[in-house]
Amino acid sequence: MSYSITRRHLMKSAAATGVAATLGSRLATAAEPLGIALVVPSPIGDVGWGHALKAGLEPVKAAYGDKVKITVLENIAEGPDADRIMNKTVADGNHFLVAGSFGYQNGALQIARRNPKVSVLHASGFQVAPNFSPFAAKYFQGTYLMGMAAAALSKTGKLGSVSAFAIPELITSINAFALGAQAVNPNIEISVVWVNSWFDPAKEQEAAKALIAQKCDVIFSNAQDTPSVISLCEEQGVYGFNLNSSMKKYAPKTYLGCVATDWSPYFKAQVDAHLAGKFKGANAFLGVADKVVEVVDWNPAIPADTMAKIKDVEAKIAAGSFSPFTGPITKADGSVGVAAGKTMADGEIVAMDWHVKGVVAPLPK
Amino acid sequence: MNAVEFILAGMLAAATPFLLAALGELVAERAGVLNLGVEGLMALGAALAFIVVYHGGGHLLAFVAGGLGAALLALIFAFVTLGLQANQVAAGLAIGIFGQGLSALFGKTYESLTVKGLPKLALPGLADLPVVGGLFVQDIVVWLSLLATLLIWAGFAFSKLGLVLRAVGENPKAAHSIGYPVILIRVAAVLFGGVMAGFAGAYASTVYTPLWADGMIAGRGWIAIALVVFGTWLTGRIFLGACLFGAVSLAGLAAQAGGVELPSQLLASLPYLVTILVLGIISSNRRLLKLNGVASLGEPYKP
Numbered sequence: 001m002s003y004s005i006t007r008r009h010l011m012k013s014a015a016a017t018g019v020a021a022t023l024g025s026r027l028a029t030a031a032e033p034l035g036i037a038l039v040v041p042s043p044i045g046d047v048g049w050g051h052a053l054k055a056g057l058e059p060v061k062a063a064y065g066d067k068v069k070i071t072v073l074e075n076i077a078e079g080p081d082a083d084r085i086m087n088k089t090v091a092d093g094n095h096f097l098v099a100g101s102f103g104y105q106n107g108a109l110q111i112a113r114r115n116p117k118v119s120v121l122h123a124s125g126f127q128v129a130p131n132f133s134p135f136a137a138k139y140f141q142g143t144y145l146m147g148m149a150a151a152a153l154s155k156t157g158k159l160g161s162v163s164a165f166a167i168p169e170l171i172t173s174i175n176a177f178a179l180g181a182q183a184v185n186p187n188i189e190i191s192v193v194w195v196n197s198w199f200d201p202a203k204e205q206e207a208a209k210a211l212i213a214q215k216c217d218v219i220f221s222n223a224q225d226t227p228s229v230i231s232l233c234e235e236q237g238v239y240g241f242n243l244n245s246s247m248k249k250y251a252p253k254t255y256l257g258c259v260a261t262d263w264s265p266y267f268k269a270q271v272d273a274h275l276a277g278k279f280k281g282a283n284a285f286l287g288v289a290d291k292v293v294e295v296v297d298w299n300p301a302i303p304a305d306t307m308a309k310i311k312d313v314e315a316k317i318a319a320g321s322f323s324p325f326t327g328p329i330t331k332a333d334g335s336v337g338v339a340a341g342k343t344m345a346d347g348e349i350v351a352m353d354w355h356v357k358g359v360v361a362p363l364p365k
Numbered sequence: 366m367n368a369v370e371f372i373l374a375g376m377l378a379a380a381t382p383f384l385l386a387a388l389g390e391l392v393a394e395r396a397g398v399l400n401l402g403v404e405g406l407m408a409l410g411a412a413l414a415f416i417v418v419y420h421g422g423g424h425l426l427a428f429v430a431g432g433l434g435a436a437l438l439a440l441i442f443a444f445v446t447l448g449l450q451a452n453q454v455a456a457g458l459a460i461g462i463f464g465q466g467l468s469a470l471f472g473k474t475y476e477s478l479t480v481k482g483l484p485k486l487a488l489p490g491l492a493d494l495p496v497v498g499g500l501f502v503q504d505i506v507v508w509l510s511l512l513a514t515l516l517i518w519a520g521f522a523f524s525k526l527g528l529v530l531r532a533v534g535e536n537p538k539a540a541h542s543i544g545y546p547v548i549l550i551r552v553a554a555v556l557f558g559g560v561m562a563g564f565a566g567a568y569a570s571t572v573y574t575p576l577w578a579d580g581m582i583a584g585r586g587w588i589a590i591a592l593v594v595f596g597t598w599l600t601g602r603i604f605l606g607a608c609l610f611g612a613v614s615l616a617g618l619a620a621q622a623g624g625v626e627l628p629s630q631l632l633a634s635l636p637y638l639v640t641i642l643v644l645g646i647i648s649s650n651r652r653l654l655k656l657n658g659v660a661s662l663g664e665p666y667k668p
Contacts (some may be wrong), residue, residue, distance in 0.1 A: 043469070043578070043579075046477055048477060192621070193621040195633075199583070205574050212369075213367075
């Protein structure tokens with residue numbers, strides 16, 4: 001079992017046991033379990049990003065038992081607080097650090113440089129060091145499939161997305177959603193509301209209401225950690241889906257499905273490598289083929305022929321014979337995004353800063 | 366539903382958390398006490414109310430719990446600032462941070478859970494009007510907040526209690542010398558502010574966005590305090606400011622959903638800009654501002 005401590009508890013115990021902890025780590029021997037620390041920016045609930053990361057570590061614990069000790073530090077604000085707390089957790093003897101937010105990048109990288117024996121995994125970043133690996137999910141592979149389902153179910157031909165910030169990771173999810181929908185219904189439109197906040201449940205619900213008022217009847221909750229959008233969808237009788245972990249219990253009737261992430265294969269492999277002394281910093285961009293991204297909890301209302309097509313595309317994505325970002329793709333401004341016959345490379349996808357045609361919302365600059 | 370109908374239908378509910386908290390702060394400030402802890406009081410009220418609804422206690426009990434919890438926290442603030450004459454700004458900030466921490470502690474096991482909100486009540490006749498009909502379909506708390514606004518306005522304008530409160534805020538020495546218990550009246554005003562902030566939080570977590578998540582108040586307490594200042598301590602202007610803020614926020618979202626070619630960051634900052642501008646312009650009369658301002662706001666008083 002892993003145990004959770006919050007920032008407040010940590011600071012209290014840090015004051016009380018600071019001396020003992022430092023002594024303890026100096027006396028560490030090879031027989032001691034590997035300390036794994038997970039740091040996430042938001043409180044961990046039953047769903048969401050932090051929950052998915054925590055769940056990804058549980059199979060590691062199951063596999064290694066007493067040989068690993070997992071500490072979860074939640075609700076750690078990006079910035080100096082996070083740097084201090086990550087430093088402390090490493091000083092306490094945790095030699096495997098999962099830094100669960102983009103904003104931890106600089107602090108976590110410094111820790112990696114100062115502590116060559118510590119291995120660090122960092123969410124959604126771009127920096128790589130010998131003992132520092134960024135990792136991100138190819139959500140777009142799942143949202144493409146969701147787009148196909150959404151287009152088949154939409155009566156109004158308008159889909160919506162409540163999105164946090166206009167960063168490439170979220171833009172690619174929306175674009176793939178649009179492309180998947182257009183594969184089923186070429187005339188479908190996608191409206192996007194950028195709430196410009198990672199966390200404001202009230203605003204997220206207002207945004208979803210605004211989209212529904214514009215006749216959108218499938219809503220993509222793009223990077224919301226709480227069921228704010230999904231529970232509203234159920235209340236208003238429109239379909240909704242989200243990323244990371246299933247929110248079906250919040251919308252038993254209108255839940256379209258979940259582009260779930262299962263980090264355990266990746267985490268397990270990296271812990272294996274660390275324990276074998278073979279950890280090597282590398283960029284990990286993982287998707288359906290890596291069993292990290294998987295669409296679950298499909299709504300039974302999706303027509304059988306659409307579902308068959310979805311399964312077919314899913315198999316092709318897993319086999320590597322299909323990518324949502326294969327040309328011809330037109331940008332929202334009418335220019336050529338991807339030429340016919342070409343496929344975007346991973347490096348281009350992670351830097352995507354334009355909407356595809358059919359996404360009617362302007363992109364924040 | 367077009368954008369205008371959407372804004373009109375949602376405006377009052379969006380304004381309610383701001384309005385409730387700002388009305389409470391108005392009463393406290395009118396009595397001369399500046400309480401900057403509204404954000405924390407709202408967070409605590411929101412957490413307690415959510416817990417009550419989640420366990421089947423119903424919304425009435427939830428609002429009582431939220432209001433009482435926040436009032437208890439406000440009582441600590443009152444003890445420190447009015448009993449011990451501590452600096453109100455520092456004490457308010459501390460109470461605000463404390464309240465947020467407490468709400469996180471109480472809400473820990475309820476993170477990301479949801480409950481059912483309240484049904485909307487339509488005003489017969491008016492609700493069927495074209496375009497503006499949505500304005501008259503609101504939940505009971507919205508209707509009660511409007512009533513509270515009216516009562517507080519009337520209280521300040523016509524009642525003796527309103528006059529006494531204002532006297533205590535303007536010149537506590539004078540009020541004391543004619544026999545009014547200044548400290549007691551101020552404590553009562555702070556407690557009233559606490560209850561209202563608790564209601565505002567309860568509305569946010571059990572009616573407007575019926576879910577609990579740590580940090581869900583997301584700065585709304587600060588906006589409520591700003592509304593009191595920009596509304597120049599006048600009930601009507603505070604009401605106007607809250608509605609304006611709610612309406613412009615919704616307008617920004619509706620514009621995005623409709624694909625209007627404006628940067629979303631600009632749309633997101635519009636509510637602040639428009640509210641400050643409009644309230645700034647209508648209160649640009651310096652003489653009036655001086656007349657409405659609370660003379661001894663934030664100053665400790667020792668009888």
